[in-house]
Amino acid sequence: xxxxxxxxxxxxxxxxxxxxxxxxxxxxxxxxxxxxxxxxxxxxxxxxxxxxxxxxxxxxxxxxxxxxxxxxxxxxxxxxxxxxxxxxxxxxxxxxxxxxxxxxxxxxxxxxxxxxx
Amino acid sequence: xxxxxxxxxxxxxxxxxxxxxxxxxxxxxxxxxxxxxxxxxxxxxxxxxxxxxxxxxxxxxxxxxxxxxxxxxxxx
Amino acid sequence: xxxxxxxxxxxxxxxxxxxxxxxxxxxxxxxxxxxxxxxxxxxxxxxxxxxxxxxxxxxxxxxxxxxxxxxxxxxxxxxxxxxxxxxxxxxxx
Numbered sequence: 001x002x003x004x005x006x007x008x009x010x011x012x013x014x015x016x017x018x019x020x021x022x023x024x025x026x027x028x029x030x031x032x033x034x035x036x037x038x039x040x041x042x043x044x045x046x047x048x049x050x051x052x053x054x055x056x057x058x059x060x061x062x063x064x065x066x067x068x069x070x071x072x073x074x075x076x077x078x079x080x081x082x083x084x085x086x087x088x089x090x091x092x093x094x095x096x097x098x099x100x101x102x103x104x105x106x107x108x109x110x111x112x113x114x115x116x117x
Numbered sequence: 118x119x120x121x122x123x124x125x126x127x128x129x130x131x132x133x134x135x136x137x138x139x140x141x142x143x144x145x146x147x148x149x150x151x152x153x154x155x156x157x158x159x160x161x162x163x164x165x166x167x168x169x170x171x172x173x174x175x176x177x178x179x180x181x182x183x184x185x186x187x188x189x190x191x192x193x
Numbered sequence: 194x195x196x197x198x199x200x201x202x203x204x205x206x207x208x209x210x211x212x213x214x215x216x217x218x219x220x221x222x223x224x225x226x227x228x229x230x231x232x233x234x235x236x237x238x239x240x241x242x243x244x245x246x247x248x249x250x251x252x253x254x255x256x257x258x259x260x261x262x263x264x265x266x267x268x269x270x271x272x273x274x275x276x277x278x279x280x281x282x283x284x285x286x
Contacts, residue, residue, distance in 0.1 A: 011201055011226050011229065011255070012255065013134055013225070013226075013251075013254055013255060014133070014134050014199070014200075014201070014225045014226035015132055015133050015134070016131060016132045016133070019173075019174070041203065042201055042203060042226070042229075045229070045255060048255065048256040048257075049256055050256035050258060051254060051255060051256040052253040052254060052256070053254055054253070055250065056137060056175075056250065056254055057137070057173075057174065057175050057176070058137070058173065058174055058175070058254065059173035059174065062256065085203075085229075085232075086232045086233060091256075120277045122273075122276060122277070134199070134225045134226075134251075135199075135225075135285075138199070138224060138225060138285075141250070141269045142269060142272065142273060142276075144269070145268075145269040145270050145272070145273040146273045146276075146277075148270075149270070149273055149274075149277075151273070151277060
């Protein structure tokens with residue numbers, strides 16, 4: 001099975017990158033591609049629980065991230081970024097795995113393709 | 118007495134949160150009786166194209182059309 | 194004077210906005226990704242100690258619940274009032 005790594009570096013909502021990352025992750029996993037979604041830098045804010053889109057008209061990206069997980073996308077978050085950006089363990093969406101630098105490097109190495117958002 | 122506010126929008130409709138911010142600020146200002154000008158420049162002009170089909174994000178055509186009816190003055 | 198900051202604390206734009214507000218003794222309104230400045234002491238770390246406000250809707254959208262130190266949550270209505278009352282509005286950074 002083909003494997004793809006999708007790296008998200010930007011926080012959700014301020015620009016389209018987070019929405020695009022989860023959209024393409026869902027698309028790829030539906031097309032029988034194994035997807036590792038890797039949250040680094042400001043991208044770790046996507047893993048934050050309690051996102052409330054009321055009145056904004058935006059797609060709730062916390063819900064979409066959960067969909068990704070249920071569809072089989074593996075979601076990782078860079079440990080140092082989680083600490084630096086203050087996304088604590090109890091505040092994270094279930095199923096997001098904290099990973100260190102070398103674990104992330106190994107995941108990217110094992111994938112055929114890498115997309116950066 | 119209402120004031121005049123001029124907003125400047127230069128980003129494309131669906132790549133940034135600026136569309137939502139501009140819509141909500143203009144809406145609130147119009148509700149308070151202010152005069153609101155919006156200057157759309159560079160990629161901001163794409164917010165005013167007809168036939169936009171965006172869902173799950175602020176639909177620029179729909180929202181700005183509503184605000185124009187409410188009194189928003191747009192300059193491209 | 195009012196400086197509006199929409200960029201995250203880890204961006205040059207966000208930092209520049211805070212430093213400018215500090216230099217001008219302006220108030221700050223945080224919105225979009227700028228709302229992440231309420232976490233930790235991001236504003237204090239850049240030497241800003243003046244009045245700061247955060248847009249409630251943008252904070253809630255991102256799942257942020259904590260109130261920043263001395264940072265009051267405001268609505269779009271209040272933001273418009275601040276803009277109308279200010280002699281100068283600068284931004285968005």
